[in-house]
Amino acid sequence: xxxxxxxxxxxxxxxxxxxxxxxxxxxxxxxxxxxxxxxxxxxxxxxxxxxxxxxxxxxxxxxxxxxxxxxxxxxxxxxxxxxxxx
Numbered sequence: 523x524x525x526x527x528x529x530x531x532x533x534x535x536x537x538x539x540x541x542x543x544x545x546x547x548x549x550x551x552x553x554x555x556x557x558x559x560x561x562x563x564x565x566x567x568x569x570x571x572x573x574x575x576x577x578x579x580x581x582x583x584x585x586x587x588x589x590x591x592x593x594x595x596x597x598x599x600x601x602x603x604x605x606x607x608x
Contacts, residue, residue, distance in 0.1 A: 534573070536574060536577045536578075539570050539573050539574050539577075540570075540574055542566075542570055543567055543570040543571060543574065546563050546566055546567040546570065547567065549563055550563050550564065550567070
């Protein structure tokens with residue numbers, strides 16, 4: 523019997539995890555929390571952060587695999603500020 527508050531939750535979408543992480547941070551920054559609640563939120567935040575980081579790493583790997591040069595997979599840095607036709 524899994525309790526949802528223990529951190530044993532199914533994998534969430536990146537967007538949902540990021541949204542929840544932002545809420546956790548705001549609640550922690552607001553203060554006026556008990557030590558136990560602060561620790562619970564911190565643990566949840568660390569778990570969400572790790573999950574987001576892993577999802578971003580997986581996405582980066584997928585993007586790198588899609589970029590091909592001369593028939594070989596070649597990673598290219600992503601620079602969103604650089605215009606494509608520059």
